[in-house]
Amino acid sequence: MFGLSGMILPAAVVVLVLVPGAVALLVAVLLAGRPEGHDATVAAARRHEARISAAAAALSIGLAVGLSSRAVDPWGPPGVLLGLAPFAAVLMICLARIVGESRWPRPAGEVRTAPLVRRSVPDQGGWRLVTFLGTTGALGVAFVVFGLTAAADGRSVEGVERQVTYPGDPGTEVVSAAGPYPGWEFGGPALVLLVLVVVAVLVALRVVTRRPPIGLLSPAQDDAIRRTSASRVLAGAQLWVGLGAAGHLAFAGGALNSTGGMTGGLVSLVLALVLVIGSVVIAAPALLYRRVEAAGTAPRAASTGSPA
């Protein structure tokens, strides 16, 4: 009944580990090869932002790998931790970001500047926030659908097949079940964690939005770094949620295929593939720093408190 998990499980672990790992490697490459030409303060601010992002990525990957590689779950049926790992990784990204943002220098010195603009989470999040909320909303609906269509055990799906043994036989209905299927056993905890993920991402974005301006940077430069931080939070969240959703859809698709629900199974598998590719495509551009408008590239003359 769970034969398919023998194939999907290693594949899911590989996807969960290798894709973020490849992204992290790309981060390192881009950081190492970033163009010069900025003053020391901008470079220091970028390094600080990069350290926060790298720490968040490393911690989230470590947590996801740790949870995924546990052979026996301490609680619940096998595989629950694997399904929760991507969402737990998002929580780690948010936690690291919140801690990291508090490490920026506070306003100091006699002369201080501040942009006279109202910053908001939707402004900082932009289209990535809309995409992320759309993805999590759709995944939440999917979990509910999976929960309602799962068998009574909450971890498999049943299908009815008519078996004909000889010509003219009216046949007998045979109920078959396959799993793992993201019913309430898997989807319930994941749904709860998904809600926490949305809250954590919004809190992290709020912290990024409310961070005081970085000393010695022009408002445009500060805004570029702030938007880079916000986009990286959302990119990480999008990547992990997308991969987690793809994993659940892949298991669902495999189980549905085994029980004769070919259409549902195929749709789930295609959606899983689209989610993996789409999440990587959406997340990848966040590795690049946001461009600073030409008018704001000149550093401010008087202000103090440069980042370490």
Added chain:
Amino acid sequence: MTELRVDLSSPVPVYEQIRSQVAALVAVGALAPGDRLPASRDLARDLGIAVGTAQRAYRELETSGVVTSRRRVGTVVAEPPAGGLRGGAEPVGEPQRPADGPTSDTGGLVDEARAFVARAREQGLSDEAVLAFVRGALLPERRGG
């Protein structure tokens, strides 16, 4: 992107520095009617000053009719009054000021002011020197009033 700058070592109170800069930005059109200002709490955090200081600056601006505070929307730049003067009472002890924001008949003055500042900077004059010129030009008018 418009920014505020405050000097904590200046003898001018910080709230007054904020008030005068916002009023000046409105006067030259850098802030247009309807533009939303940051919440006083956010501005205070950005500048590393007490919230009460930012709130007092906003209160003064609201009193002089430069901004209005609306529930849910926050503090926004007010529409210029039809007569060219910002309505409402001036702060106690201060003389009546002309319009803080540009009106249809002061647009030319803003351009002339910009041109004056540009010429002064070309000649290497500091901002303080430019302000001294303006203050000096205002003196006879004050005596006459």
